[in-house]
Amino acid sequence: MGKSMGSEPLGKLYNGRKAKRRREWRGLKDTWYDYVHWLGIWGTLIGFVLRPANLKAFFRYRWMVNYLAVPDFFDRHTEGMRGTQLRVARVALELVVRDMCKSMSVMFRADPACGNDKKLNEKLVVFDENMMSQIMNGFPNLKWVSVEVPAVYTCAMMAQDGVLYYLDAAQEYGIPNDVCPMPAAELGVALKGDYPRIGRCAVQCNTTCDGSLMGNGIMASCMDIPTFQLAVPIRHDEDSVQQYAAEEILNAIAFIEEQTGETFDWNAFFETMKRFNKETEQLLEWYDISRTPYPQITGNSLSLYRYAVYMAAGGRVDDFLKTDHKLTKLAMKGYGRKELMAKQVRHRAITWGVQSAYYTAFGIWLQNCWGIVPLVDMLTLCSTRMIDTEDKDKAVYDLAYLYEKMIMRSRSNGGYEVGVADLWRFCESFHVDMVIMYAHMGCKSMSGYHGLFEEEARAHGIHLVWATHGLMDARTASRKDMRTEVNRYMRTVLREEPLDASLEDIDDELAW
Amino acid sequence: MRYFGGCDAGSTYTKCVILDEDGKIAASVTMKSRINPVLSAQAALDDAVTQVSDLKNASELAYLVGTGYGRNKVPFADENISEISCHAMGVHVADPSVKAVIDIGGQDVKGIAIDTDGTVLDFAMNDKCAAGTGRFFETMANAFEMSLPEFSRLSLTAKNVIPITAQCTVFAESEVISLVGEGKPMEEIAAGIEMSVAKRCFVMAKKAGATDSVALTGGCAKNDGLKDAIEKVLKIRVIDLAIDPQLMGALGAAEFARQKGMGA
Known part of the structure; x- marks a missing residue:
């Protein structure tokens, strides 16, 4: 019993409270694999906590408690999976956790409130959370670190109430509650003095919107270290802005050199960018598989892993390339066996818009409940252009282009072509019949496009299903609200019955 | 003659329509919703039944469809259908x-x-x-x-x-x-x-x-x-629309009930 995909009702895992038991019987081989890896995650977490600086951080920073939900996060993100899909999710997401543990260990070791390693602290350059790290590839003696990612972004992913305390703090301070929860939560953490005070200098970026600019100002004043504002062009598809963009990259490099006394090492940069290019090649292979009837690396296994590769690791971590190869091998095996991503694949989908941080497992629910396979998401569909690794001038232009195409800004900025028209091109190229359109209630960047999407989806014959959410604040639109929108569409317009009826109406209001 | 009911338990008003086999409206009721949608729906249905001389009580309806804000809270309905589907069907019946x-x-x-x-x-x-x-x-x-x-x-x-x-x-x-x-x-x-x-x-x-x-x-x-x-x-x-536009959800529900009841 329970061996094949969709053979047992998964709704039974939800009882309205925090799930204490999410073990599902996946057949002997898959259950054993999953259990061993579940133990492995505990091993990684215990290893992390055993470092004195990290243990101190658990008591110093309130947001650290969210990371107790990491094993549950894995259970949510592997729900109902079997075979290759399960292995891909485990392999990809486990590396992200290990890499993040390493990064956080560096952060806490340098933190005066925890490890207080002053020498290490002098080597740290703090980047804001939406900013990719590739500039640091030319500074092999320095370390890239982001304090907002562990304090805000991933907290909201681990537990749906992960940053509510900080959102309340921001609102008590006077910030209206319809502001995007991401900068609001960042402000809340700053107000509560819950950022590690680390770093020699900081680099920030005008990533997505005025909200992120507000966050930048707060961060700059709270960290009290020299900060460079990298102003990347908004209309990033225009040829006329590329020279300016390249000059800004050189300005950022000069700032880091000036603050740290280090010199940008082009050889080190080229070496790491070669690795980054190879990682991009692997991604393109996965996309090719996803264009066939048997996609293998999709949904959140792809997107969360890709965010880590593209933005954080940026070619500096060899483990990611090794894992890329491992994932490709797994995917080819799954493809050869014609393994499906759901019990029955009824719809191939692209998710567009910014996904909800508190419901990253939404795509898995789509698969299990309705047979909608989210192949790829808007944030993952960034630049796949190779970076020149021989000519410095060309490399700077390529790097500038890469920064213009950062996750969170490549589509929310840049106008109609990248925000709307590209979607239909991707729909055609991935052979999808459905778009799950995330509508982040607090986001002003994408909301201007909404009417266009409706009209053009109709013209392209694509089913457009809206999923409204509050990004990091589940109180404004809950996970259940998101599911209800899909349920309504599936029953009313497509008149379909769910694959797993037990998942259609589940109570997870209080779950992690 | 068999009769078919549609009950639309809305957030502010509860509406009920009863159709005969030919799809003609035999009864219709609109009343302010109470806090409990079940009681509202029951009251509206009972009221509608009194308008049809052939019916003694609601259990004599051949088929009943519930919809509306409280559509999952109409336990006596044979079936619940989303309010979007019911509104669409109601309008289609009123003006194709x-x-x-x-x-x-x-x-x-x-x-x-x-x-x-x-x-x-x-x-x-x-x-x-x-x-x-x-x-x-x-x-x-x-x-x-x-x-x-x-x-x-x-x-x-x-x-x-x-x-x-x-x-x-x-x-x-x-x-x-x-x-x-x-x-x-x-x-x-x-x-x-x-x-x-x-x-x-x-x-x-x-x-x-x-x-x-x-x-x-x-x-x-x-x-x-x-x-x-x-x-x-x-x-x-x-x-x-030739029919009271506030009744469209209930009318659509009743039409669905008629189609189901007649085996369409």
């Missing part, structure tokens, strides 16, 4: 030529595109805030110390329109009270309120694929001031 509907209910707004057989082609829905809903009008009419029909009639007498900039019901109420306090003409403020809701309907009409005409359903469809504003803002014709 209608292809796009804006349903303004007590606390949500829907845009629905209807297929030739009365099924839903596409829809959009705002159920996240009260802006542009019946609740919005109730709040505004309260601010004017008027009933809804009085408020609607007042808006039609305006020669000019004072724009209401706030979309949020709470902020709009504050804005209206300020304008009244400033001594601005009441009818022009009322027309501004109608216009602001009409602008919100624009998005829904667009999503419902409305090009030259649209039908209004829900309680707000009886607001002539709103109809007038929608025609001006959307520059499309608002179709007058």
